[in-house]
Amino acid sequence: NAGVTQTPKFQVLKTGQSMTLQCAQDMNHEYMSWYRQDPGMGLRLIHYSVGAGITDQGEVPNGYNVSRSTTEDFPLRLLSAAPSQTSVYFCASSSGVRFYNEQFFGPGTRLTVL
């Protein structure tokens, strides 16, 4: 079991460029989430998905798009990167069996937007 995997580990973009952060899980988890982590602010929820084809916004969704076509994958798209999106991005997954199921986090992608 690889758990939650994220690619790339590091990325540098110029303002206005687009890119997709990849996230995959092999635990057959129903729920997946994207967070960003900024110094002194903890982790903030960007978007989440409660199943294939179902996504919803979190606390800081502006500038990000998601879709979920399979149970395993949950990519995060930046359509036009801005310096304010410089952050570390974490993907997480959890089983949908109970409300208090543990969220398992990936290793993160460190993104710098110049």
Added chain:
Amino acid sequence: GENVEQHPSTLSVQEGDSAVIKCTYSDSASNYFPWYKQELGKGPQLIIDIRSNVGEKKDQRIAVTLNKTAKHFSLHITETQPEDSAVYFCAASMRAGGTSYGKLTFGQGTILTVHP
């Protein structure tokens, strides 16, 4: 929405001492409170959690307490060891809509350093 405040932001202790990290939350609808440990360059990992119908939970050297009335919860680590050095995050979770998905709101994090 929910707001979680965490203190202190940094905590330095000697090996063998106890460490306490405190969090407060604002929304009484939150009913699940996990604690995560994040080591350098890694994603957060769950170390202990507590549900709103429980006042205290213990797992070896770590314990969590919850005061629902005051909307406070705390992490206690006893007999600290250098490998406990990491960033610790508290979180509060409430159910999203008609699903069993729990939306997590995190505290700002505490950098714990345990000196040998």
